[in-house]
Amino acid sequence: MRFADLHLHTFFSDGTFTPEELVLYAQKNSLACIALTDHDTVEGCERAAKACAAVKMEFIPGAELTAEMDDTEVHILGYFLDTQNAVLLEKIAKFQAVRQSRIHEMVAALNRLGVPLKVEAVFALANCKSPGRPHVARALVKERLIGNLDEAFEKYLKRGRPAWVPKAKMSALESVELIHQAGGLAVMAHPGLNRSDEIIPGLVDAGLDGIECFHSKHSTSTSERYLEIADKYRLLVTGGSDCHGFSKNKPLIGSVRLPYEHVQELQAKVAERKAAAGR
Ligand SMILES: [Zn+2]
């Protein structure tokens, strides 16, 4: 049996691995195929593709876009993206700018609370175009302004806490269109974490192609529920670990093993769409 892990992050967003390290761990886990899905960026894809090619592993260029639908945050995974697509790159650059100004706002809020974190410390640590809350949390720990990451979120950064800043997002419809025009497939990420199944029919109407039934934070019964929903709406089934590097002594990569037949179904859909567009 061949397996894939289709939800992975590197240091091009809030993961800690380089693309090469990620591929090394994919190899250790005997994966046949991986997809890179960094938040609001495709920057790591070129290096990951190269590293995969060197070890004859299949690679799918992707991204995880932050979107919203009916005031609910939803993450939309894009697969088989043309990472040179001008519209995609332009839109992504805008969202990266929004992410950077959000870091400034969060640090300003911390400063108002008397926490002397410098915004430069966060950007130096993040060292990427898609900085986010985890980078602020890591900087707080590194500067010894808080004991650990959980505490940073609990005390300051979680929704509703004093240094939480809402994130400007694109609409889910816009993100699905953006992915489609870049030749990709749009997949709803970790629906079990959202607990907002009521938005699924709207996403399907917007052109959603698939749903991430298997995820490291989905229980077996959660996965089963989304397999049923995938069946009901004729959505493709995907799965991935959502590995961000080491967590509790070992990386999550490979903890979700998606049977390769699902990758073949994704490929068939991309080919079908390409053929229809060329007609
Ligand atoms: Zn996500």
Ligand SMILES: [Zn+2]
């Ligand atoms: Zn993710």
